[in-house]
Amino acid sequence: MDYKEIIKLMKEMNDSDLTKLKIEENNVVIEMEKQNNDVSVTKEKPSLEKTDVETKEVNLDxxxxxxxxxxxxxxxxxxxxxxxxxxxxxxxxxxxxxxxxxxxxxxxxxxxxxxxxxxxxxxxxxxxxxxxxxxxxxxxxxx
The missing domain is CATH 2.40.50.100 (RNA polymerase II/Efflux pump adaptor protein, barrel-sandwich hybrid domain)
Known part of the structure; x- marks a missing residue:
């Protein structure tokens, strides 16, 4: 299974009601699991100051x-x-x-x-x- 096939599976799983998927092919095991949309999972991060994204104005087509x-x-x-x-x-x-x-x-x-x-x-x-x-x-x- 190549990279593009894995990405396609991830997208299809995201768009479906599946919450868990396991595929075994040629001694390779791929397991994917997504959280139920009703459950909120948060990862606490330390409070950080907002940093602006650097931009440069350029007149371009x-x-x-x-x-x-x-x-x-x-x-x-x-x-x-x-x-x-x-x-x-x-x-x-x-x-x-x-x-x-x-x-x-x-x-x-x-x-x-x-x-x-x-x-x-x-x-x-x-x-x-x-x-x-x-x-x-x-x-x-x-x-």
Whole structure:
């Protein structure tokens, strides 16, 4: 079972009434469980000051902007670890294949790579934000 099939299963499970799923294939076991919509689960976090997301005003045509979206539901991390520098900042030059961030899902760290070369003009998430599938993460000026 490949990555895309697992993501498809996650989406289908999210849209269904299933709460638990276990699949065994070729010595690989995949188990998924979601909380009942009637139950509220909260994770307490220490109180943090609100930090603004860094932006840079640029006069652009929409044709010059590539939007990078979250391929999965998870937690957005701007750096490989808390003590490391962010992968990119507003104004950073990126090449196709450069890592922009990490989205953690089910304890798996998924590196999100740039599909284009260009300049990061807007970062739309803050570190440790929860992100949804398809949510916009970055705007990259391509020309």
């Amino acid at each position: 929409d044709d010059d902007i590539e939007i990078v979206t979250a391929p999965i539901v998870g937690t957005f991390y701007s750096a490989p670890s808390p003590d490391k520098e962010d992968y990119v900042k507003v104004g950073s030059k990126v090449e196709k294949g450069d890592v922009l961030c990490i989205v953690e899902a089910m304890k798996i760290m998924n590196e999100i790579e740039s599909e284009v070369s260009g300049e990061v003009v807007e970062i739309l998430c803050a570190n440790d934000d929860s992100v949804e599938y398809g949510q916009e993460l970055f705007k990259i000026k391509t020309s």
